[in-house]
Amino acid sequence: MKVATYNVNGVNGRLPVLLRWLDEAEPDIVCLQELKSPDERFPIEAIREAGYDAIWHGQKSWNGVAILSRVGEIHETRRGLPGDPDDSHSRYIEAAVRGIIVGGLYLPNGNPRPGPKFDYKLRWFDRLIAHAGELIGTGLPIILAGDFNVMPTERDVYKPERWLDDALFAPEVRAAYFRLLDQGWTDALRALHPDETIYTFWDYFRNAYARNAGLRIDHLLLSPALAGRLRSAGVDAHVRGWEKTSDHAPVWIELSDRPSRRRKAKEPA
């Protein structure tokens, strides 16, 4: 099974690119971020025609997350993170699909730092860590996928020294990311490619894609019950070179089939 995450940066403006990529990559489950669309303008008909069912949590102009599936019913388990009833941003949606819990997230950018937006990012991260702790405690197979707006290490940014004061690379944000991982999550891309330069975002500015001046900020995290099923992982970086494309590229993993339940040995009579 192939599971992907893609920050589309406007699901309506990006619809031709999204459909082209779905057709080419054939992912089974997809988490989308930055829909930038109110719920009633989500392009569900075009997505159904492409063979996918979907659930989504939109919002006018900003944010917005969705989960697509072509392999089975999407049983929504949550929209919005617990811990702050006043949080109006659409940044989290969660569902059970084919026996896997999929949490699709769009973590706040947090710039400028310091400031209220950075404080919001840290608070949102704390709420994510709390919820992720509850999830991983169930022992279920779980994927947390999305735009985390964090480069975890120096390897994940083309010029680390220029990003030290940025909300995407600040020490307290990276520390939060590793507090999350320390619960037992596997960073799928890094686990399979420990030494590679891997980017998932290239700024529209300064010809960043052509210079490969990128960042790795879109991640797929696997709970222990799933980590053993990880077979391959990658970034569809070429999509970033398409016309009218997002500033992010799709990121994906392949999971082996659910391990068949071990047959109980016959008890001696």
Next chain:
DNA sequence: ATGCCTAATGCAATTAGA
């Protein structure tokens, strides 16, 4: 420190992105 580019809103210029 700011612009560089892009989307959404809504029709100019602002906000936000990262």
